[in-house]
Amino acid sequence: MTGKWDFVVHTFMGDMTSHMDFKVDGTTLTGTGEDAANGAVAEIQNGKYEDGKFSYTLTIKTAVGEMTNELSGTVDGDKIVGKSKNAMGEFDITGTRV
Helix, strand or coil: EEEEEEEEECCCCEEEEEEEEEEEHHHHHEEEECCCCCCCCEECEEEEEEEEEEEEEEEEEEEEEEEEEEEEEEEEEEEEEEEEEEEEEEEEEEEEEC
């Protein structure tokens, strides 16, 4: 999972893209996420990775204020699938290694 990824969150308002930079050390997942629309960057919090499964929290500035997202999913080679939960609901995410 370590490396750069492009994520797409599939929301009711359309697809939202972000650029992720992950680092795995044991079962700890760290890194940053960048909102492709506004360039806002945030640090990954509470990141975990084990046996191809990940979870983390990311609080990022948006056009409507700060939003905390809880993300989780699975890694299969150069692809990620999962979910993103925030105050607006739960949405599917897909990711591709860059």
